[in-house]
Amino acid sequence: MTPDQPATWLLGRFGVSSLAILPAIENPTTSELVAAGAALAVILGAIGGIAFITWLGAWRTLWCDWLTSTDHKRIGIMYIVLALVMMARGVLEGAVMRSQQAFGLNGGFLTPEHFSELFSTHGTIMIFFVAMPLIIGLANYIIPLQIGARDMSFPVMNQISLGLTATGAALVMISLLLGKFSTGGWSAYPPYTGTDFNPGPGPDYWIWSIVLAGIGTTLSGINFAVTIFKERAPGMTLFRMPLFTWTLICASIIMVFALPPLTVAALMLAADRYLDFHFFTNDLGGNMMNFVNLFWLFGHPEVYLLVIPAYGVFSETISTFSGKKLYGYSSLVYATMSIAVLSFTVWLHHFFTMGQSANVNIVFGIASMCIAVPTGVKIYDWMATIFRGRIRMTVPMIYALGFFYLFVIGGLTGVMLANPTISYQVHNTLFLVAHFHNVIIPGVVFGLMSGYHYWFPKAFGFRLHEGWGRVTAFLWIFGFSFTFFPLYALGFMGMPRRSASYTDPAFEPLMLVALFGAALIVSALGALLIQLWVSIRKRESLAVPLGDPWNGRTLEWSISSPPPSYNFAVLPQVEDQDDFADAKAKGRAYQEPDAYEDIVMPNNTSLGIVICIASTFLGLALVFHIWWLAILSAGGIIVAFIARTFVLSTTHVIPADEIAAEHRAWLAQVRAAKSITRDMETSSANHGLASLELPVLAGVER
Amino acid sequence: MKHPILHPGLNLGPHHGEAHEQAETLAFGFWVFLMSDFIIFGLAFATYVTMANPMGLAGGPGPKEAYDLTSVFAQTIILLSSSLSFGMASLAMRFERGRGAVTFWLSVTLLLGLAFLFLEVRDFAHMIDIGAVPSRSGFLSAFWGLVPLHALHVAAGCLWIMIMIIQMRGFGMISLVKTRIVRLGLFWHFLDLIWIGVFTIVYLGGLAS
Amino acid sequence: MKAIMSQLISQKGHRLVLCGLSFLLLSACSQQRNSFLDPAGPIAAAQRAHFIEVFAWTMIAILPVFILVPLMFWRYRYRNHKARYTPDWAFSGWLDLLMWGVPFLIVAVLSTQLWKSTHALDPYKPIASAEAPVNVQVIGLDWKWLFIYPDLGIATVNELAFPVGASVAMEVTTDTVMQSIMIPALAGQIYAMPGMRTKLHVLADETGRFMGENTQFSGVGFTAQKFEAVAMTTQDFEAWVAKVKASGIPLDATHYGRLAAASTGVQAHDMLGSPQMPEGVLYFNKVEPALFADVLGRYTHGTAIPSALQPGAVGYVPPAAAGANQ
Incomplete structure (x- = not known):
């Protein structure tokens, strides 16, 4: 027992030295000051958030309308808020790493240990707490609206998923204050992350944040799959579903089948660390190769889980803003499905260099390359969608343009990496880093950012500011290009990834270019915040309460913005692909139904937040070996869960009169409003009612 | 037939209609969960198989020293019988033999489950006695990562049965209770299926090699 | 088609693509060659050729995107009323055939090349060479590389010398966490894992100094885990061996134990080295013949290795330090 640990039974291995700010006071080097600054930012952010909510007097609203809500729309928004907060940290960490490497010739300002902590948290955060919550958040919001449902199949489970994801994010955040996060990278290969080499709390933080958030994601996958298969409105056959929903079927299948390997790998590592097992020692x-296989058995489907929904977003936006039906709908569906299935067959290409026989490498190499076929088909399908369209260069289309150019380059380097012979050379170098950022930023991030811009007016009733949106998009596109193209070159020069410093002066100029790019990306993040601020300030002139600001084609645009809690006053009868476009063309849209019916909706519950808090304590207790707290919080979760099964009244009824009044009021607004053509789309005349402009334009062929 | 009977084991209401549709969603969701769980077990099996070699054994106790096939065979018979008794509970529910009959068969299942756990824990204790503990070798880690995981599932199933017996008494045979028993049934039979894997791959396979 | 492609690749393609890719690299020339785009051996050269081939073939699928996307964004802009507009056109069989067919054919071609090159460049496959092959046993340590020449009875740290034109057959393991050894100008990398043996073959067909490194993150000293691979004439190599024998120290259990403790090459040199050895490099003139096998075997012996005996572990106690404490 060390002197600063007065009571092991009470505090486990938590002690005064676990406080991350102390070293900066004792020894104020730049590296420690950066760490202390991050810790302070977390504390100040938390205090600021609490103060802001108090100032708004919004605690009650926060609790009643948000934290305990089972409404898929609110849960979706909370996911996205969580993702944006974590993205701020992830991007800043990336920028700090770029700065370190830019000045890293023979040193730099960070200690190697601090740098390794940064790349570990950066990767973990960006994958699990930015990309995943953004996707799950968007999917949560959009799926029920696109298929004509009132909510997810399992609203309470949805809330628990969010709670567990938030727990994981909270643990990563707390690791800035208490103890240290892992230094073993987001992939956490043992034996480096085993107790012999890393006895501290770092790898434990990684394990528990990943495991808890991973369980949340698995539950989300189950929820999405069941919702899409079982809750579709009458007439919404599978092959009438919007492409975004299709991609979410594929993504949810991946969530259900690919997250378990991660859970298993992380729990086995935990067994090694806590219970003296020998899975990977x-x-x-012990055999560390098992971990590597298990991790990538999750890891590869995971990257497709990220990018496939982004494909879905692009399918929606490109078709909408080209004013055209999506080209090759079934082709896109089959392509997406093949990618989802193939994604399970290629994990070994992450370690061609582990010494297996050439024949094994060949099988996995060819399988990896095969993914390029459906991916290529998708790109061509979107090009054919633009062909003979009427393109409005709104923000989502700027992202789409950037996507076309940059993602294809990422695909090119992906095909290269699928070749074992080339992988032998560029594996583990910055080429690899450049490659996966090249697919994740132009693919996933651009897709999700354009989805955010596209669906924001649906969620809040006003559009995002277009000008700032364009600035953000261009900053992302150029920021990405300047940051990551130099890294390809550095990879060719053999610079390993995860290097805190280097001795070759030839690396420096390229690193400085990359730093410039990183500055642009940080500016993009700033512009994103400014855009939000400006849009809120100007929400009156940006308002689109009638619900259809983009001349949308799918069901979510057929209702008011923001939608009522029950989504659809009467469940729609679907007759076609792109049903709302069809309804508008045939005059079926905006009709008052013959009769309204009572709607049964799920009640609020505090189960999700209780599980979130209890599992955060569980995670911390396990990280610091505080066994009584671990037992208490685990017991709390089980008791809360069982107690919930004894609650019988879990729903409430919204009377038909109330629904009728709301719906009629909105229809009256629609009838009174003036519809606008697409050239007025980004002006304040856009209130969300689109006019049928096709016949007036020249050159139309129907 | 407008509303085909989707869950033959269920008797949800006079017309089965909407109640069955809701049950369909719940049951389908549970199936998807089971598939996810199945992957977890599958990977634990795969790890066991990769560890069942001299390197994984690392000179520690192997299947021949650690396993007691008689006890395992008894466990198999008990667990398979518990699936039968659960089937009887489902039939009792389907044909409305009353709460008593369902409770009786569920209690039988519970007792069989507890008997299974008792024997299994006794085997574990024996293994600990002879030093066949997870800290001894990778092979034993893989064993202790897999078989107790199944035992944990069985224990959770037993807890679930107890809760359902209480809820049947408290709430009566309402749809909610019935659909929960249907899902519990899926879970219980699923554990049987996994056990067949454990019996053949872990025990028979281990002893054969 | 294939003939044209390969011609393009072998002649102009080579130059064009290479210029594009490597002008950045050549801007500053360090003494050590560090890229497979500037190869010094048959494996790296073949890897570069394959890289360019893949690049060229993929262009068939990619160039249309680069060219057509901006044209179409301009042509079909909202205000251009002259362009045709077909809002409901959504399928063409021929176009779909093209979209699926062309990528499929490219992937088919690339797959056959993948097949051939993966077999041809398998790092386990010995390279045929006129010179007698040099056997080297490589042990990755925290954070330096130990090279044992079993046939010569010598060993070095962070310097791998060999004659030009001789195939170097490496057996690779580590005595700590996972690592990955690579000499980019000669051949690709292979993982080094405790208790496991991987193989790597390299050959240099010109003399020179080549950067070698660990690419797998392995702790705070990871960036320092570089070594120099030196291809020299046979005479120079013999002289080098003589120098190692003359200036080296024996690699006995104590020395190995201290060497294996976490330290960079420079630190190890300060601890064990002499002025005759280059900075960051160590020479050993006497090596236990079974050292490599012992390191490899100690993890599979079925006995637990506590932290104190595990090099690289936090609790590792090097033998000499243990002696000093008593």
């Missing part, structure tokens, strides 16, 4: 028959 050096001695007594």
Whole structure:
């Protein structure tokens, strides 16, 4: 027992030295000051958030309308808020790493240990707490609206998923204050992350944040799959579903089948660390290759889980803003499905260099390359969608343009990496880093950012400011290009990834270019915040309460913005692909139904937040070996869960009169409003009612 | 037939209609969960198989020293019988033999489950006695990562049965209770299926090699 | 088609693409060659050729995107009323055939090349060479590389010398966490894992100094885990061996134990080295013949290795330090 640990039974291995700010006071080097600054930012952010909510007097609203809500729309928004907060940290960490490497010739300002902590949290955060919550948030919001449902199949489970994801994010945040996060990278390969080499709390933070958030994601996957298969409105056959929903079927299948390997790998690592098991240790028959296989058995489907929904967003936006039906709908569906299935067959290409036989490498290499076929088909399908369209260069289309150019380059380097012979050379170098950022930023981030811009007016009733949106998009596009193209070159020069410093002066100029790019990306993040601020300030002139600001084609645009809690006053009868476009053309849209019916909706519950808090304590207790707290919080979760099964009244009824009044009021607004053509789309005349302009334009062929 | 009977084991209401549709969603969701769980077990099996070699054994106790096939065979019979008794509970529910009959068969299942756990824990204790503990070798880690995981599932199933017996008494045979028993049934039979894997791959396979 | 492609690749393509890719690299020339785009051996050269081939073939699928996307964005802009507008056109069989067919054919071609090159460049496959092959046993340590020449009875740290034109057959393991060894100008990398043996073959067909490194993150000293691979004439190599024998120290259990403790090459040199050895490099003139096998075997012996005996572990106690404490 060390002197600063007065009571092991009470605080486990938590002690005064676990406070991350102390070293900066004792020894104020730049590296420690950066760490302390991050810790302070977390504390100040938390205090600021609490103060802001108090100032708004919004605690009650926060609790009643948000934290305990089972409404898929509110849960979706909370996911996205969580993702944006974490993205701020992830991007800043990326920028700090770029700065370190830019000045990293023979040193730099960070200690190697601090740098390794940064790349570990950066990767973990960006994958699990930015990309995933953004996707799950968008999907949560959009799926029920696109298929004509009132909510997810399992609203309470949805809330628990959010709670567990928030727990994981909270643990990563707390690691800035208490103890240290892992230094083993987001992939956490043992034996480096085993107790022999890393006895501290770092790898434990990684394990528990990943495991808890991973369970949340698995539950989300179950929820999405069941919702899409079972809750579709009458007439919404599978092959009438919007492409975004289709991609979410594929993504949810991946969530259900690919997250378990991660859970298993992380829990086995936990067993090694806590219970002296020997799954991955050096001695007594442990085998680290099993971890590598398990991790990538999750990891590869995971990257498709990220990018496939982004494909879905692009399918929606490109078709909408080209004023055209999506080209090759079934082709896109089959392509997406093949990608989802193939994604399970290629994990070994993450370690061609582990020494297996050439034949094994060949099988996985060819399988990896095969993914390029459906991916290429998708790109061509979107090009054919633009062909003979009427393109409005709104923000989502700027992202789409950037996507076309940059993503294809990422695909090119992906095909290269699928070749074992080339992988032998560029594996583990910055080429690899450049490659996966090249697919994730132009693919996933651009897709999700354009989705955010596209669907924001649906969620809040006003559009985002177009000008600032364009600035953000261009900053992302150029920021990405300047940051990551130099890294390809550095990869060719053999610079390993995860290097805190280097000795070759030839690396420096390229690193400085990359730093410039990183500055642009940080500016993009700033512009994103400014855009939000400006849009809120100007929400009156940006308002689109009638619900259809983009001349949309799918069901979510057929209702008011923001939608009522029950989504559809009467469940729609779907007759076609792009049903709302069809309804508008045939005059079926905006009709008052013959009769309204009572709607049964789920009640609010505090189960999700209770599980979130209890599992955060569980995670911390496990990280610091505070066994009584671990037992208490685990017991709390089980008791809360069982107690919930004894609650019988879980729904409430919204009377038909109330629904009728709301719906009629909105229809009256629609009838009174003036519809606008697409050239007025980004002006304040856009209130969300689109006019049928096709016949007036020249050159139309129907 | 407008509303085909989707869950033959269920008797949800006079017309089965909407109640069955809701049950369909719940049951389908549970199936998807089971598939996810199945992957977890599958990977634990795969790890066991990769560890069942001299390197994984690392000179520690192997299947021949650690396993007691008689006890395992008894466990298999008990667990398979518990699936039968659960089937009887489902039939009792389907043909409305009353709460008593369902409770009786669920209690039988519970007792069989507890008997299974008792025998299994006794085997574990024996293994600990002879030093066949997870800290001894990768092979034993894989064993202790897989078989107790199944035992944990069985224990959770037993807890679930107890809760359902209480809820049947408290709430009566309402749809909610019935659909929960249907899902519990899926879970219980699923554990049987996994056990067949454990019996053949872990025990028979281990002893055969 | 294939003939044209390969011609393009072998002649102009080579130059064009290479210029594009490597002008950045050549801007500053360090003494060590560090890129497979500037190869010094048959494997790296073949890897570069394959890289360019893949690049060229993929262009068939990619160039249309680069060219057509901006044209179409301009042509079909909202205000251009002259362009045709077909809002409901959504399928063409021929176009779909093209979209699926062309990428499929490219992937088919690339797959056959993948097949051939992966077999041809398998790092486990010995390289045929006129010179007698040099056997080297490589042990990755925290954060330096130990090279044992079993046939010569010598060993070095962070310097791998060999004659030009001789195939170097490496057996690779580590005595700490996972690592990955690579000499980019000669051949690709292979993982080094405790208790496991991987193989790597390299050959240099010109003399020179080549950067070698660990690419797998392995802790705070990771960036320092570089070594120099030196291809020299046979005479120079013999002289080098003589120098190692003359100026080296024996690699006995104590020395190995201290060497294996976490330290960079420079630190290890300060601890064990002499002025005759280059900075960051160590020479050993006497090596236990079974050292490599012992390192490899100690993890599979079925006995637990506590932290104190595990090099690289936080609790590792090097033998000499243990002696000093008593």
